[in-house]
Amino acid sequence: MQRLHNTSFDPQNRGTGKKLTPPKEPFDELLQWLDPDREKAGQRYEVIRAGLIRIFVSKGVSDAEYYTDEAIDRVIKRLPEIQAGYVGDPARYFHGVARNIVMEAGRRREVPTATEVLPQGLQPEPPRSDTSECLTKCLQELPPDKQEFILDYHLYQGHDKVVHHREMANELSISEGALRTRAHHLRVNLEKCVLRCIDHHGKNKNTLQSHSN
Amino acid sequence: MGGVATITKDLENEIRRYLFGQLPEADEERLELRLLSDPAFVEEFDTVVDEVTDQYVRKELETGEQKGFEKSYLTTAEGQQKVRFTSELLERAAAERGAPVVKPIPHPGFFERLGAFWQVQSLRLAAIAAAVTMIAGGGYLALRPAMNYAPLALSISTATRAQGSAPAKVKLESGVPGVEVNLAIPEQAKGAKDYRVKLVSGDESEQDLPIEKRDDQTVTIKIPASSLSPGQYAIKMFRLTPDGSFTRIQGSYFFNVE
Numbered sequence: 001m002q003r004l005h006n007t008s009f010d011p012q013n014r015g016t017g018k019k020l021t022p023p024k025e026p027f028d029e030l031l032q033w034l035d036p037d038r039e040k041a042g043q044r045y046e047v048i049r050a051g052l053i054r055i056f057v058s059k060g061v062s063d064a065e066y067y068t069d070e071a072i073d074r075v076i077k078r079l080p081e082i083q084a085g086y087v088g089d090p091a092r093y094f095h096g097v098a099r100n101i102v103m104e105a106g107r108r109r110e111v112p113t114a115t116e117v118l119p120q121g122l123q124p125e126p127p128r129s130d131t132s133e134c135l136t137k138c139l140q141e142l143p144p145d146k147q148e149f150i151l152d153y154h155l156y157q158g159h160d161k162v163v164h165h166r167e168m169a170n171e172l173s174i175s176e177g178a179l180r181t182r183a184h185h186l187r188v189n190l191e192k193c194v195l196r197c198i199d200h201h202g203k204n205k206n207t208l209q210s211h212s213n
Numbered sequence: 214m215g216g217v218a219t220i221t222k223d224l225e226n227e228i229r230r231y232l233f234g235q236l237p238e239a240d241e242e243r244l245e246l247r248l249l250s251d252p253a254f255v256e257e258f259d260t261v262v263d264e265v266t267d268q269y270v271r272k273e274l275e276t277g278e279q280k281g282f283e284k285s286y287l288t289t290a291e292g293q294q295k296v297r298f299t300s301e302l303l304e305r306a307a308a309e310r311g312a313p314v315v316k317p318i319p320h321p322g323f324f325e326r327l328g329a330f331w332q333v334q335s336l337r338l339a340a341i342a343a344a345v346t347m348i349a350g351g352g353y354l355a356l357r358p359a360m361n362y363a364p365l366a367l368s369i370s371t372a373t374r375a376q377g378s379a380p381a382k383v384k385l386e387s388g389v390p391g392v393e394v395n396l397a398i399p400e401q402a403k404g405a406k407d408y409r410v411k412l413v414s415g416d417e418s419e420q421d422l423p424i425e426k427r428d429d430q431t432v433t434i435k436i437p438a439s440s441l442s443p444g445q446y447a448i449k450m451f452r453l454t455p456d457g458s459f460t461r462i463q464g465s466y467f468f469n470v471e
Contacts, residue, residue: 051248060285091249154306184260
C-alpha cells in the first residue's frame with residue numbers, strides 16, 4: 001500500500017507523525033483542491049490533519065495518526081472523480097471519510113484498542129517510572145518561572161482550583177483565559193518532551209538488550 | 214490562541230459532552246466539522262481535553278462522564294498516554310507544593326490503578342499539622358511573658374480553610390501589643406534569598422507585613438493588635454525567585470483570633 005502523501009508507506013512509520021517529502025502529483029492535487037493559494041492550502045491541510053487525529057482519538061480509534069493518513073489517502077485516491085463536481089467545503093468530504101473509518105473500526109471492535117491488543121507498530125505501555133523520570137528531566141529543562149507556573153497551575157481541584165487560577169491571573173496581571181492558554185501551551189510542550197524522552201529511553205533499552213543478546 | 218482565552222462555558226460543555234459520547238449526532242457532526250476547519254477551535258478542544266483528563270485522574274467526573282470517557286477516548290493508546298502524563302504531573306505538583314499524596318495502590322485494572330494514585334490525603338495530614346501547630350501555639354501562650362507579643366507558631370497548609378481542621382487560635386488580652394508569629398518555611402521553599410508575607414483578613418483584604426527576623430527554618434513577623442480583630446486570618450508567604458520576582462509559596466498559614 002502506497003501512502004500517496006508520503007514518499008513511501010512503511011508500516012514502521014505508522015503513527016509516528018513524521019512528515020516526509022510528498023511526491024508531487026497526487027498530493028499537489030489535493031492541495032490545489034483545498035485552496036488555489038498553496039500557502040493557504042498547506043494551512044488547511046494541517047488543520048484537517050489535526051482535526052482528524054482528534055476525531056479518531058475521541059472515537060476510540062487507536063493509532064490515530066495511522067488512520068489519519070489512511071483517511072487522507074482515501075481522499076487523494078477519490079480526488080480525480082470528485083474534484084470537478086464537488087461543491088462545498090472539502091473538510092466535509094474528509095469528515096465523511098473519517099466517519100467511515102470510525103464505523104469500520106467499530107465493526108471490527110476488534111478495532112485494535114490499546115487496552116486489548118496493541119496495534120502493530122505501537123510500543124507497549126512504558127513503565128510508570130519512565131514517565132516519572134522523564135517528567136523530572138523535562139521540568140528541569142524549563143526556566144524556573146515556567147516550572148513554578150506549571151506546577152502551581154495544576155495544584156488544586158474543584159472550587160479551590162477556580163479560586164487559585166483567579167489569584168494566579170491577578171498576580172500575573174493577565175486574564176484567566178490568558179492564564180489557561182499559557183498553561184495549555186506549557187503543558188503541550190512538556191508532554192511532547194516527556195513523550196520524546198520515553199521514546200528515547202525505550203530505544204536505549206532496546207539497544208542495551210540487543211547488545212546483551 | 215485567542216480562541217482559548219474566549220472559550221465560552223457552552224462551548225466547553227459541548228466539547229465535554231462530545232468527549233463523553235453524550236452529544237446528539239447532529240451536534241457531533243457540527244463539532245467535528247469545526248475541528249477540521251478552525252485551528253483556534255482545535256486548540257480550545259485540546260484545552261478541554263486537558264481539563265477533562267485532570268478531572269478523570271482526580272476522580273472528579275460523574276459516573277456517566279467517566280464511563281463515556283473510558284469507553285472512547287481512553288481506549289486509545291494516545292488517551293492512555295495522556296492519562297499517565299497527567300497523573301505524573303498532578304502528583305508532582307502536589308508533592309512539590311507540599312500537598313501530600315498517596316502513591317498508587319496496586320490494582321488489577323489499568324484505570325483503577327491510575328485513579329488510585331490520586332487519593333490525596335491532605336485532610337488527614339492537615340489535621341495532624343494543625344494539631345501540632347495548636348499544641349506548639351498553646352505551649353507558647355502558656356509560657357509567654359506578660360504584656361509581650363502573644364507568640365504563635367504556624368505551619369503552612371495547602372488545605373483550604375473549609376477542608377482543614379480547626380486552625381490555631383490566639384487570644385488577644387488587653388494590653389498585649391500584638392501577635393508574634395513564627396512561620397515554618399516549607400521544605401520546598403527553603404533557601405530563598407528573601408521572603409514576603411501578607412496577612413489576609415476574613416473580608417479578603419490583604420496587608421503586607423514586615424519581616425522581623427528569619428533563619429533557615431522560620432520567618433518571624435509581628436502583627437500589631439490594631440490590625441487584628443476577632444475572626445479568621447490567613448498568611449500568604451512569597452519567596453524571591455532567581456529572576457528577581459516574588460512567587461507565592463503554595464498554601465496558607467491559618468489562625469483565628471478570639
